[in-house]
Amino acid sequence: MTEPTVAPILSARGLMKRYGTVVAMNGADFDLYPGEILGVIGDNGAGKSTLIKALSGAVTPDHGTMTLDGAEVQFRSPEDARRAGIETVYQTLAMSPALSIAENMFLGREWRKPGLLGSVLRMTDRARMNAFAREKLNDLGLMTIQDIGQAVETLSGGQRQGVAVARAAAFGSKVVILDEPTAALGVKESRRVLDLIKDVRARGIPIILISHNMPHVFEVCDRVHVHRLGRRLCVIDPKRHSMSDAVAYMTGAKLPDDLDEAA
Amino acid sequence: MSGQEAPTKTISDFEARLAQADKAVAQFEQDDLGLLHRIRGILRRNPTLIPATVLLISVLGFGIVAPRFLGMGALSTVLQQVTVTGFIAIAQTIVILTAGIDLSVGEILVLSSLVMGNLAVSGVPLPLAILAGMACGTAMGLFNGLLVAKIKLPPFIVTLGTYSIFRALKLWYSGSESIRNADIEAQAPGLLFFGNGIKLGAATITYGGIMLLILAAIAWYVLNRTAWGRHVHALGDDPDAAMLSGIRTDRTLISVYAVAGLICGFTAWVAIGRVGSVSPIGFENINLGSITAVVIGGTSLFGGRGSIVGSVLGAIIVGVFVTGLSLAGVDDYWQMFAAGSLVIIAVALDQYLRRASQ
Numbered sequence: 001m002t003e004p005t006v007a008p009i010l011s012a013r014g015l016m017k018r019y020g021t022v023v024a025m026n027g028a029d030f031d032l033y034p035g036e037i038l039g040v041i042g043d044n045g046a047g048k049s050t051l052i053k054a055l056s057g058a059v060t061p062d063h064g065t066m067t068l069d070g071a072e073v074q075f076r077s078p079e080d081a082r083r084a085g086i087e088t089v090y091q092t093l094a095m096s097p098a099l100s101i102a103e104n105m106f107l108g109r110e111w112r113k114p115g116l117l118g119s120v121l122r123m124t125d126r127a128r129m130n131a132f133a134r135e136k137l138n139d140l141g142l143m144t145i146q147d148i149g150q151a152v153e154t155l156s157g158g159q160r161q162g163v164a165v166a167r168a169a170a171f172g173s174k175v176v177i178l179d180e181p182t183a184a185l186g187v188k189e190s191r192r193v194l195d196l197i198k199d200v201r202a203r204g205i206p207i208i209l210i211s212h213n214m215p216h217v218f219e220v221c222d223r224v225h226v227h228r229l230g231r232r233l234c235v236i237d238p239k240r241h242s243m244s245d246a247v248a249y250m251t252g253a254k255l256p257d258d259l260d261e262a263a
Numbered sequence: 264m265s266g267q268e269a270p271t272k273t274i275s276d277f278e279a280r281l282a283q284a285d286k287a288v289a290q291f292e293q294d295d296l297g298l299l300h301r302i303r304g305i306l307r308r309n310p311t312l313i314p315a316t317v318l319l320i321s322v323l324g325f326g327i328v329a330p331r332f333l334g335m336g337a338l339s340t341v342l343q344q345v346t347v348t349g350f351i352a353i354a355q356t357i358v359i360l361t362a363g364i365d366l367s368v369g370e371i372l373v374l375s376s377l378v379m380g381n382l383a384v385s386g387v388p389l390p391l392a393i394l395a396g397m398a399c400g401t402a403m404g405l406f407n408g409l410l411v412a413k414i415k416l417p418p419f420i421v422t423l424g425t426y427s428i429f430r431a432l433k434l435w436y437s438g439s440e441s442i443r444n445a446d447i448e449a450q451a452p453g454l455l456f457f458g459n460g461i462k463l464g465a466a467t468i469t470y471g472g473i474m475l476l477i478l479a480a481i482a483w484y485v486l487n488r489t490a491w492g493r494h495v496h497a498l499g500d501d502p503d504a505a506m507l508s509g510i511r512t513d514r515t516l517i518s519v520y521a522v523a524g525l526i527c528g529f530t531a532w533v534a535i536g537r538v539g540s541v542s543p544i545g546f547e548n549i550n551l552g553s554i555t556a557v558v559i560g561g562t563s564l565f566g567g568r569g570s571i572v573g574s575v576l577g578a579i580i581v582g583v584f585v586t587g588l589s590l591a592g593v594d595d596y597w598q599m600f601a602a603g604s605l606v607i608i609a610v611a612l613d614q615y616l617r618r619a620s621q
Contacts, residue, residue: 058507082509090507092507094503094508096500096501096505096508099493103493107497108508122489124493
């Protein structure tokens with residue numbers, strides 16, 4: 001999948017982040033190419049969640065640069081990243097349980113009615129938002145939803161994950177970041193979410209997948225970024241490396257030698 | 264293990280079996296459970312049904328005990344009595360929806376009334392005096408909001424503090440003197456507008472009562488049909504999720520307290536009309552009265568769910584109990600007893616419904 005001639009859609013160079021004396025990112029690099037699913041793995045404390053937070057705007061790095069589509073970007077809030085076209089599905093899903101599926105998908109970016117109703121009375125266009133939400137869920141094969149107005153708290157874990165992925169896919173014009181999407185799910189539901197991820201890639205949106213689940217990472221990812229001690233250790237091709245190699249690199253039991261890409 | 268050594272893409276055995284399993288996981292089906300569960304579901308989706316039912320039963324009940332209660336006179340008295348509480352309950356609902364609370368609403372109300380009344384009586388044109396009173400209320404609300412959102416103090420602590428602060432300012436500003444009814448009638452009769460009304464036989468529907476319904480409609484619209492209203496709900500439901508969804512939580516929170524202050528400032532005008540004068544020690548019980556109304560109306564103190572209609576009904580229910588019990592010849596303290604019991608029952612019911620939703 002890796003085509004060195006293609007410019008990365010999202011990349012980072014030399015990201016640093018300190019929390020007091022703890023160095024969470026120590027010159028981390030990162031590259032995501034168009035149309036791929038990039039796995040990000042690393043041991044606990046390797047700093048991968050700080051990296052992901054920097055990419056999604058939740059953390060502002062102390063040093064380093066990020067480029068999106070060739071242009072340098074700086075995100076000061078998740079909203080900035082969202083506006084730039086990067087959607088993140090957080091592990092907690094970031095959904096409001098009492099609000100409906102459609103309301104959650106549009107939270108923070110509601111559509112208003114055209115004309116005076118929208119501009120003066122600020123009325124939201126619920127019919128159009130509901131139709132759009134339904135269409136997006138249908139696109140991802142979640143068509144068994146009966147009531148788009150039903151509260152998210154009435155959904156199961158897998159269904160909520162499905163809605164969160166659909167929200168990201170609907171609005172993530174450039175990049176979709178998925179943080180541990182299968183961690184809280186059962187076997188069957190995980191399978192469904194992995195299928196969803198492949199569906200999203202099929203629509204041409206590149207995906208960053210953070211996961212501890214090696215079989216899942218190796219099944220869906222085109223490349224795997226191994227994070228260790230606050231920086232990128234290597235990027236491996238899951239077709240040429242085994243899961244045990246990946247775990248060995250990740251934990252420092254083995255050093256990468258025959259790499260596809262040097263860090 | 265072959266799965267470990269061989270190049271990957273190997274689906275382990277248990278996953279291979281899954282191919283035969285039912286694929287329909289993310290199905291959104293109707294679960295058909297017992298009658299009790301379904302009633303709980305209906306109540307959870309339409310929480311306003313509870314206060315509406317309680318109101319209906321209590322009106323009928325008091326009508327049987329004291330037939331005079333069902334007369335237009337008594338019912339319109341109830342509405343007049345609860346007008347000011349109803350207004351403040353609307354402000355309180357918006358705050359409580361964010362999982363906050365505002366203990367200073369009563370002080371904001373009275374201080375705004377004093378500013379409005381003093382300015383109007385001393386010759387400032389009426390619209391200006393009213394605007395000044397409302398601005399004063401908004402400023403106090405804004406102060407609460409800034410402390411809650413920026414200093415990140417719990418709303419209970421912030422408004423407990425500002426309750427005393429605003430109270431002190433109120434006593435200092437008024438010099439512990441009331442604005443007399445005679446002065447208001449002579450200098451600024453317009454301040455009494457909301458105390459007037461339309462006579463229908465024995466009943467009088469005040470403009471204040473009508474305004475309460477209008478304000479309730481506006482608040483309902485804003486909370487349910489605008490993005491801001493949905494953000495208020497999301498903020499109370501799960502503040503972290505709201506922040507990650509891109510809602511500017513600080514701004515929303517500050518605006519909520521400011522809007523509550525604005526409503527209190529407007530209510531100041533209504534309150535002057537209702538009482539006819541302004542006393543610095545009036546409306547002492549309205550803080551707790553508004554919270555009582557909101558809670559009886561089915562709004563959850565944990566935020567995120569509740570309704571304006573419920574809060575107005577809650578205020579009316581308290582009024583019905585007080586008037587009904589006094590018409591039935593029950594002593595004052597039993598009226599308080601009834602209001603207290605209603606609050607506890609309402610919160611117990613809320614907890615029960617929440618558990619049903621998990």
